[in-house]
Amino acid sequence: MTRSILEQIEALIASTRASGSGEAGRLVIGFCTSLTAGNLRATLLDFKKLFPQVELVTVERSRTRLATSLRNGVIDVSIITGDPQAFDTKTTPLWSERILVVLPSDHPLAAREVIYWTDLRDQTVLLSQYDPGRELEDLLNAKLTSPGDRPRIERHDVSRGVIKSLIAVGFGISLVLESDIGANFSGLVYRELRDGTGPSRIGFSAVWWADNENPALQNLLKLLAERYPFGPVAP
Numbered sequence: 001m002t003r004s005i006l007e008q009i010e011a012l013i014a015s016t017r018a019s020g021s022g023e024a025g026r027l028v029i030g031f032c033t034s035l036t037a038g039n040l041r042a043t044l045l046d047f048k049k050l051f052p053q054v055e056l057v058t059v060e061r062s063r064t065r066l067a068t069s070l071r072n073g074v075i076d077v078s079i080i081t082g083d084p085q086a087f088d089t090k091t092t093p094l095w096s097e098r099i100l101v102v103l104p105s106d107h108p109l110a111a112r113e114v115i116y117w118t119d120l121r122d123q124t125v126l127l128s129q130y131d132p133g134r135e136l137e138d139l140l141n142a143k144l145t146s147p148g149d150r151p152r153i154e155r156h157d158v159s160r161g162v163i164k165s166l167i168a169v170g171f172g173i174s175l176v177l178e179s180d181i182g183a184n185f186s187g188l189v190y191r192e193l194r195d196g197t198g199p200s201r202i203g204f205s206a207v208w209w210a211d212n213e214n215p216a217l218q219n220l221l222k223l224l225a226e227r228y229p230f231g232p233v234a235p
Contacts, residue, residue, distance in 0.1 A: 038179025124172030
């Protein structure tokens with residue numbers, strides 16, 4: 001009996017130490033991009049290997065809902081695109097991803113290795129109303145300032161996966177980030193989108209509250225600082 005009690009006490013002490021060092025516990029990460037490929041997926045895999053006892057929970061929401069969830073303490077950290085200052089929290093720049101055009105393999109633009117923003121002029125561009133669809137639309141309008149040069153934009157209240165299904169049956173083309181290419185759809189191809197200076201990119205940032213004392217969060221932030229010490233490549 002005494003030995004059993006001692007073993008339980010030792011296990012409790014070990015568990016407390018692991019939680020205090022961030023090697024155990026729970027970490028909730030919010031995001032609004034794809035996990036099929038890219039740096040976010042790789043980071044989560046690395047963290048899980050380093051800290052297998054941490055319960056890693058992911059939450060996919062819009063930027064607005066992520067901000068609310070962060071404010072309410074529902075999530076520990078958000079990985080977002082665009083301007084993180086709107087969150088009024090601690091932030092650090094991470095990586096950037098290229099913007100790609102996804103289109104049917106028999107589309108005339110599919111024969112090109114690279115597509116320029118001006119090539120989209122006469123196209124129908126399908127965008128999800130979910131993030132980062134709105135940000136991609138804002139960037140498209142910034143790149144093609146003349147309304148006559150802009151493509152027709154159709155906004156759909158569906159996921160990115162459904163957008164790809166619509167492209168596959170000929171409804172139009174779309175813009176995605178390169179982390180989205182892991183979701184393979186038959187009959188679709190991806191082409192890099194450029195302007196006169198090179199590939200077009202969107203930066204990612206980590207956002208969290210400074211007073212969040214979750215040790216697991218601190219370990220994630222350390223991992224991000226090691227993996228991405230210089231922040232994103234300039235667009």
